[in-house]
Amino acid sequence: MRNDVRERRTAKGLAQAELARELAVSRQTINSIETGRYTPSLPLAIAIARFFGSSVEEIFHADHD
Amino acid sequence: MPTMTKTNRTYWVTPAVGVAAGLIYLIGFSVGGKPGYGLIALGIMVVFSAGIALAGRRSETVRGLLDHRDERLAGIDLRATAVTAVVMILALLAGFVVEVARGHDGSPYALIGAVGGVAYLGAVGYFRVRS
Numbered sequence: 001m002r003n004d005v006r007e008r009r010t011a012k013g014l015a016q017a018e019l020a021r022e023l024a025v026s027r028q029t030i031n032s033i034e035t036g037r038y039t040p041s042l043p044l045a046i047a048i049a050r051f052f053g054s055s056v057e058e059i060f061h062a063d064h065d
Numbered sequence: 066m067p068t069m070t071k072t073n074r075t076y077w078v079t080p081a082v083g084v085a086a087g088l089i090y091l092i093g094f095s096v097g098g099k100p101g102y103g104l105i106a107l108g109i110m111v112v113f114s115a116g117i118a119l120a121g122r123r124s125e126t127v128r129g130l131l132d133h134r135d136e137r138l139a140g141i142d143l144r145a146t147a148v149t150a151v152v153m154i155l156a157l158l159a160g161f162v163v164e165v166a167r168g169h170d171g172s173p174y175a176l177i178g179a180v181g182g183v184a185y186l187g188a189v190g191y192f193r194v195r196s
Contacts, residue, residue: 025135028137
């Protein structure tokens with residue numbers, strides 16, 4: 001699943017570690033999400049979307065979209 | 066550098082279980098008349114427990130495996146546990162077959178396997194109701 005987490009994070013001027021701290025996950029998990037190796041659970045996806053003031057669909061995109 | 070800096074109670078469960086296991090080993094060896102071996106076993110478990118607790122302060126992965134707050138690392142832990150269980154089942158089956166081939170009754174492998182089978186069925190039933 002593709003996502004815009006990296007673009008949104010860098011647009012805010014945040015490091016992976018800072019975003020990880022905000023979301024109470026590890027920096028490795030943020031990196032895995034950004035590179036598409038890990039698809040977050042619905043609660044974490046919602047937390048990410050809320051952090052960036054967006055909806056889940058605006059940040060995460062199914063591969064067939 | 067770890068990003069999750071606060072420790073929670075879950076973080077200390079594995080080290081505490083390690084020390085508790087060491088104490089149980091000590092009791093077991095003492096009852097068996099070999100308290101020296103028990104002290105060595107307890108020492109190994111205390112060092113192991115302290116080692117993983119300290120490693121969790123430096124490694125995000127170890128920390129995540131201990132405190133289970135990171136969902137990705139919790140998932141990795143779950144899958145690694147499943148792989149470990151499969152390996153243990155294969156070892157159990159191999160041990161059982163060897164014992165039976167030697168003309169024995171297959172113990173203790175048969176009993177351990179039965180406990181595992183009952184535990185699996187109980188877990189499936191529990192999680193089926195809960196989810």
